[in-house]
Every structure is written in C-alpha cells, then in structure tokens.
Amino acid sequence: MDWKELQTQWQQSGEGETHDLPIPTEKKLESIENGLKYFYQEQGKNPNTYYAIVQFGLSALMIPLLIKKGFSEIHLGHLVFIILPLAIGNLIKAIQFKETNKEESLLVYLKSSLKEVRWIIFQQVFLFGSMAVALPIYLIAQSNSSSSETWDGKYLLLLIPFMLIFAVLIWWYRNHHNYNVYRLNGLLSGLIEELES
Amino acid sequence: MTFEELLSSNKGRIIRLCRIYAYSREDQEDLFQEIAYQIWRSMENFRAEAKMETFLYRIALNTSLLYKSKQKKKPPSADLDKVSEPKFEIGIEEKIDKDGRLSWLYHAIKDLKPIEQTLILLYLEEMSYEEISEITGLKVNHVGVKLNRIKKKLSNKVRK
The missing domain is CATH 1.10.1740.10 (RNA polymerase sigma factor, region 2, helix turn helix motif)
Known part of the structure; x- marks a missing residue:
C-alpha cells in the first residue's frame, strides 16, 4: 500500500464537500450556550422530579387499597390511580413546557413525551415490582404470626426497603441510559435548526 | 485567528x-x-x-x-x-477515489479498535509522531510501533 498517496487522497476527501456544512458563527454558539445554561439551570428544578414524586405517591395509593380489599376485589376501574397521576403529571409538564418554550409548538413536547413512555413503564414496573416482592413476605409473616395483631401498617414499612431499591434502580436507569442527554440533544438540534432557518 | x-x-x-x-x-x-x-x-x-x-x-x-x-x-x-x-x-468525490481505495479505507478504519482508529486517523492527517504522542498521551516510540502494526493490519486486509 502506498501510504503517502493514501494520506494525500485522505486529506482531499473532506475538502470537496465542505460547502455542505455551514460553520456555526460565534453568535449562534453563544445562543446555544445560553440555551444549555438555561437547560442545566432548569434541571435543578425540573418539573420531572415533582411529577415523578406526585405520580409515584398517587400510584402508591393502590397499596392501602390492595390491603383493604385484597387482590380479588381489584378491578380495572382502580387503574385510575395510575392513569390519573400520569394524566395530571403530563398536563403539568405540558403547561410548564409551554411556559418555558414559548416559541415551540406542543407537538415538539409530545414528540419528546412519547420517548418517555419507556421511562414511565419502567417506573410502574418497579413500583409494582416492589409491591409484588413485599406482599408475599407480608402474607407469610402474617400467617406465621402467633399474635392477632394486624400487619397492615407493617406492610407499608416492609415496602420501604423495596421502594429504596426501586429509587436506586431508577437513578441507575437515568444515568446509565443518559436519559437527559437525549432530551438535551433533541433540544439542541431544534435550537440549531431554528437558528439556521 | x-x-x-x-x-x-x-x-x-x-x-x-x-x-x-x-x-x-x-x-x-x-x-x-x-x-x-x-x-x-x-x-x-x-x-x-x-x-x-x-x-x-x-x-x-x-x-x-x-x-x-x-x-x-x-x-x-x-x-x-x-x-x-x-x-x-461518505460521499467521497469520485475524482479523488478513482479505485475505491479511499472508500474502502473509511470502512476498514471503522472496524479497528478505538485506539487504532485514533492513531491511524492522526497518521493520515500527516501529524508527526510527537504530535500524535501529545494528543493520545502515548510515548513517541510506542506510537511508531503501534502505527506500523496498524498499517500492516490494513495492508493484510487489502490483500484478502
């Protein structure tokens, strides 16, 4: 192989199409940086955090319901405890999105929201996963208990370690999959497109 | 500038x-x-x-x-x-890549290990061993040895 010739060819290869990619001006980059700064600042008070707490808390209302009624009496109507928090949470997020991104259409929000479906499924799987793990332990402990004391309150205590595991798993998932980075990339591409148009 | x-x-x-x-x-x-x-x-x-x-x-x-x-x-x-x-x-200009070697090279580099990719890229950009060493953190001698191996590897691929 003639490496010298390859080097020459290689260096010519990028030059012919340089017109395809416009060089971002400093002004554009400043706008991007401002956008990024804003985004990172917003991350600290991200509505997602509040949203997750509200959603998680409301979904957890299913727990006393399960204890009181037992699995046999649970029907589809009770899914409102899951759907309602999701709907309320999404509504809050949509309003906040519109407030902070006045120029963007809600379609952009919906598009990014769809990508979060996996995330929501993950939350629910872990929530009910924690319950599914804690419940048999509770039932076994209750049947083995000699005293007639009720274990209903203790079930909630039993759930705490599993909830903590759940929280760690969510934290891992967010970090491992760079969840926020996708949102950031999406935001950046949108910003760049807008600046270039 | x-x-x-x-x-x-x-x-x-x-x-x-x-x-x-x-x-x-x-x-x-x-x-x-x-x-x-x-x-x-x-x-x-x-x-x-x-x-x-x-x-x-x-x-x-x-x-x-x-x-x-x-x-x-x-x-x-x-x-x-x-x-x-x-x-x-890649969209490489046909006039430069008459025999398709360059196109092949782009694909072949993608199959290399990350450090090998980096080294051959820097070499193709005609950077000196000192500059490559500065960018990658490898010792100058090591850069030379590794580059020779990579070039041999790519040459063998061409023969196949």
Whole structure:
C-alpha cells in the first residue's frame, strides 16, 4: 500500500464537500450556550422530579387499597390511580413546557413525551415490582404470626426497603441510559435548526 | 485567528473525523456542530505554547469519542425516527477515489479498535509522531510501533 498517496487522497476527501456544512458563527454558539445554561439551570428544578414524586405517591395509593380489599376485589376501574397521576403529571409538564418554550409548538413536547413512555413503564414496573416482592413476605409473616395483631401498617414499612431499591434502580436507569442527554440533544438540534432557518 | 477562520481552515479535517465516528449524514452533522461548540468553548483555555491545530484536533477527537460512547449507550427505541440499520454515508468525490481505495479505507478504519482508529486517523492527517504522542498521551516510540502494526493490519486486509 502506498501510504503517502493514501494520506494525500485522505486529506482531499473532506475538502470537496465542505460547502455542505455551514460553520456555526460565534453568535449562534453563544445562543446555544445560553440555551444549555438555561437547560442545566432548569434541571435543578425540573418539573420531572415533582411529577415523578406526585405520580409515584398517587400510584402508591393502590397499596392501602390492595390491603383493604385484597387482590380479588381489584378491578380495572382502580387503574385510575395510575392513569390519573400520569394524566395530571403530563398536563403539568405540558403547561410548564409551554411556559418555558414559548416559541415551540406542543407537538415538539409530545414528540419528546412519547420517548418517555419507556421511562414511565419502567417506573410502574418497579413500583409494582416492589409491591409484588413485599406482599408475599407480608402474607407469610402474617400467617406465621402467633399474635392477632394486624400487619397492615407493617406492610407499608416492609415496602420501604423495596421502594429504596426501586429509587436506586431508577437513578441507575437515568444515568446509565443518559436519559437527559437525549432530551438535551433533541433540544439542541431544534435550537440549531431554528437558528439556521 | 478568529474562531470562524480557525474552524474554516480545519473543516475538512473535522469532517473526516465525523465520518469515522458517526454513521448517518444527520449524525455527522450533529457531531460537527458539537465539535464546533466544544472548540469555541475551549478557546479561552488555549495556551500559546501548544500548537493550535493539535489543540483543536484533541478537542475534536475527545468530543467524537464521547459522542460515540453516548451513541452506544443509547437504547434503540430512543432513536425511532432514524434508520435501524446504520448506513455509512461518505460521499467521497469520485475524482479523488478513482479505485475505491479511499472508500474502502473509511470502512476498514471503522472496524479497528478505538485506539487504532485514533492513531491511524492522526497518521493520515500527516501529524508527526510527537504530535500524535501529545494528543493520545502515548510515548513517541510506542506510537511508531503501534502505527506500523496498524498499517500492516490494513495492508493484510487489502490483500484478502
């Protein structure tokens, strides 16, 4: 192989199409940086955090319901405890999105929201996963208990370690999959497109 | 030299880097923008004793490697709007790549290990062993040995 010739060819290869990619001006980059700064600042008070707490808390209302009624009496109507928090949470997020991104259409929000479906499924799987793990332990402990004391309150205590595991798993998932980075990339591409148009 | 001038004079180099580390045209453009942004942000940290091109290439390379590692972590469903099968778009000018060797080279480099990719890229950009050593952190002698191995590896691939 003639490496010298390859080097020459290689260096010519990028030059012919340089017109395809416009060089971002400093002004554009400043706008991007401002956008990024804003985004990172917003991350600290991200509505997602509040949203997750509200959603998680409301979904957890299913727990006393399960204890009181037992699995046999649970029907589809009770899914409102899951759907309602999701709907309320999404509504809050949509309003906040519109407030902070006045120029963007809600379609952009919906598009990014769809990508979060996996995330929501993950939350629910872990929530009910924690319950599914804690419940048999509770039932076994209750049947083995000699005293007639009720274990209903203790079930909630039993759930705490599993909830903590759940929280760690969510934290891992967010970090491992760079969840926020996708949102950031999406935001950046949108910003760049807008600046270039 | 202003930022625009600096980027303009090194544009070809960055584009070649983007072609290696990003598959689709869209990804290559994203990476280009990201590199431009990182260079712009790092310009104030530039020390006069270093060579500007070396400094710039180091940032471009680090950004590309980070970009690639992020792409690997990315779950496939987060990218529904893109093609599932990565398509390598190089669009090399036919007049330069008469015998298809260059096109082959782009593909062959993509099959190399990350450190090998970096070294051969720097070599193809005609950087000296000292500059390569400065960018990669490898010893100058080690750079030479490794490069010879990589070149041999690529030559063997051509024969096959």
